[in-house]
Amino acid sequence: MKLRKKPIISLSDFAYQLPAELIGQKPIKPRDQARLLVLNRQSGRITHSHFFNLPEFLRPGDVLVFNDSAVIPARLRGRKESGGKIEIFLLRQQADRLWQVLIGGKLKTAKKIFFAKNISCRILGKFDEQSWLARFNCSDNKLFFIGQTPLPHYIKGRAKLADYQTVYARQKGSVAAPTAGLHFTKRLLRRLAKQGIEIEYVTLHVGLGTFAPVKAENIVEHKLHAEWGELDAATAERINRATKQGRRIIAVGTTSVRILEAFADKRGKLKPQKRWIDIFIYPGYRFRLVNALITNFHLPQSTLLLLVSALAKCPADKAAAAGRKKIFRAYREAIRKKYKFYSFGDGMLIN
DSSP states (O other): OOOOOOOOOBGGGGOOOOOGGGBOOSOOSSGGGSEEEEEOTTTOOEEEEEGGGGGGGOOTTOEEEEEOEEEOOOEEEEEETTSOEEEEEEEEEEETTEEEEEEESOOOSSEEEEOSTTOEEEEEEESSSSOEEEEESSOHHHHHHHOBOOOOTTOOSOOOGGGGSOTTOOEEEESSOOGGGGGOOHHHHHHHHHTTOEEEEEEEOOOGGGGOOOOOSBGGGOOOOOEEEEEOHHHHHHHHHHHHTTOOEEEESHHHHHHHHHHBOTTSOBOOEEEEEOOOOOTTOOOSSOOEEEEEOOOTTOHHHHHHHHHTOOTTOOSTTHHHHHHHHHHHHHHHTTOOBSTTSOEEEEO
16 A cells, blocks of 8 residues: 655745845834735735725625734743853743743753742753743743743844734733734724624734744645644634625634634534644645635745745635745735835735
């Protein structure tokens, strides 16, 4: 019996060059003043606008699904028992006061680390090849009080936690922001609701694995780290009703895409759940639920770029690479028009 080989999707096909000056370094203020590139995945047509004009591209009955996870101040600066400086990065809470962490520097097991405000932790041992398990002597709120906002490596300055938090964030747990939502203001949300747009919230706590580089040339061999997702019964019921009525389900951010697709069955029906998910979406994936996406411009050769390339392919497209071609055409246009890219960059609607 012959084993079926995995399809080879080349990582190099998702590389592109971006001028450094187009990497967004500061949050756009007011948030909805960001530019908006609209890509029609049926026709391939590209339209240029601003984010405050988003309602013009939506219609009554559309359902916008937001990720309400809140970023935690996950970077902690402390000192070892020897007095040497060390940095701890909170990854995932395992139990009360018990965290999976990254350590910036050399440290052996059973060592204590001291922080400000009489806060300390003991390193219990390795969690996996890259991370450790640490037990803290305080509650989460005290721990977050001394923490700093983690920013992607390509942002050179500092930012306030409020600048890296969506206006609707309420469930603490992410170590990186679901950045597509940063463009929304409370005023814009009210406009959308007044227009008849249904607004729903799910929770996916963003982990560092979302931004981990894809190292395998055959991208289907890449493994995505698990992230915690939550969907309640009332929200699932409302989204299922909208789907049955033929209304569009529009994800705000790739994190919302992942939780919706992970929690939908083969018929596209959502089931309320709370669990870890590690769904990896790349070209060739058949979407069960999501019809459109509001997102940012993503790093080359990233899992997020693979996801938007998968979504940009519409059912009428015969070529497997159609979605990638549309995305790269849109990205070239965005570069030509000098859009800002990445976390503090401009927005994109794929509909």
